[in-house]
Amino acid sequence: MLVFNVGICQLGVVADKQSNICKARSMIAEAADQGSRLVVLPEMFNCPYQSELFSQYAEIYPEGPTIAMLAECAEKHKVIVVGGSIPERDEVGNIYNTCFIFNEQGKLIGRHRKVHLFDVDIKGGTVFQESKTLVAGSSMTLVDTSLGKIGVAICYDVRFPELARTMVLQGAEILVYPGAFGPVTGPAHWELLMRARAVDNQVYVIGAAPALNAAAEYKSYGHSIIVDPWARVLALANEVETVITSKIDFRTLNRVREELPLLRHRKPEVYRV
Numbered sequence: 001m002l003v004f005n006v007g008i009c010q011l012g013v014v015a016d017k018q019s020n021i022c023k024a025r026s027m028i029a030e031a032a033d034q035g036s037r038l039v040v041l042p043e044m045f046n047c048p049y050q051s052e053l054f055s056q057y058a059e060i061y062p063e064g065p066t067i068a069m070l071a072e073c074a075e076k077h078k079v080i081v082v083g084g085s086i087p088e089r090d091e092v093g094n095i096y097n098t099c100f101i102f103n104e105q106g107k108l109i110g111r112h113r114k115v116h117l118f119d120v121d122i123k124g125g126t127v128f129q130e131s132k133t134l135v136a137g138s139s140m141t142l143v144d145t146s147l148g149k150i151g152v153a154i155c156y157d158v159r160f161p162e163l164a165r166t167m168v169l170q171g172a173e174i175l176v177y178p179g180a181f182g183p184v185t186g187p188a189h190w191e192l193l194m195r196a197r198a199v200d201n202q203v204y205v206i207g208a209a210p211a212l213n214a215a216a217e218y219k220s221y222g223h224s225i226i227v228d229p230w231a232r233v234l235a236l237a238n239e240v241e242t243v244i245t246s247k248i249d250f251r252t253l254n255r256v257r258e259e260l261p262l263l264r265h266r267k268p269e270v271y272r273v
């Protein structure tokens with residue numbers, strides 16, 4: 001499909017898992033009512049973004065109320081749902097930061113386990129250690145959909161341009177990043193990184209964040225964003241709970257790649273370390 005709408009549900013995550021699920025359900029409906037064919041949720045949308053809580057909110061595929069809600073909403077509204085992320089427990093008890101992706105029939109078509117865990121200690125700023133409770137994923141996630149090929153990665157994964165480039169070289173036309181930047185790196189880097197991945201790779205980029213919850217321990221920067229292959233910002237939220245939408249038009253992607261053929265001008269033989 002050449003032209004269609006996409007939507008982001010920038011929901012305010014609270015401690016009550018059931019409330020988060022209900023909120024996601026109604027915001028997916030709202031995005032679908034506004035004409036979105038692809039709906040994206042934020043990182044860790046069913047639980048507060050705190051390492052010590054991930055185990056308590058985790059679900060094992062295909063069980064679990066969050067996973068069931070995503071599948072139901074995709075089928076009911078006939079949309080592709082990129083289900084942000086939730087803590088996922090595997091059969092041996094490891095927990096991952098995982099995005100489940102469902103097609104319009106409510107069928108699971110992809111699952112991305114965050115590859116780069118957010119372990120940082122920014123002096124005077126953010127201290128976070130996902131690896132205290134999470135295990136990293138080890139593969140790239142590209143899904144074939146009725147709208148085209150979509151690459152999915154999660155938040156801190158956006159800082160690794162090699163991942164984006166590899167997905168694009170394998171045909172991704174849209175890169176989707178559920179995320180949750182904080183108040184320190186958010187203003188400095190969130191929009192910059194989303195636009196950088198778009199201009200580097202001449203793709204659409206979608207970054208979906210939770211709304212700011214002033215009572216939460218980890219405060220999301222919000223600012224969900226949709227960027228086109230020329231790095232133009234098509235839609236940008238502030239920090240409050242909202243649904244944002246925009247049109248995606250693959251004729252723009254084709255024109256940008258034709259006029260400025262970056263991907264064809266690459267010289268990988270020069271870039272070896």
Ligand SMILES: NC(=O)CCC(=O)C(=O)O
Nearest residue numbers: 118155156180181182185
């Ligand atoms: N949830 C995350 O991965 C946060 C990443 C982040 O804030 C960053 O600056 O990178």
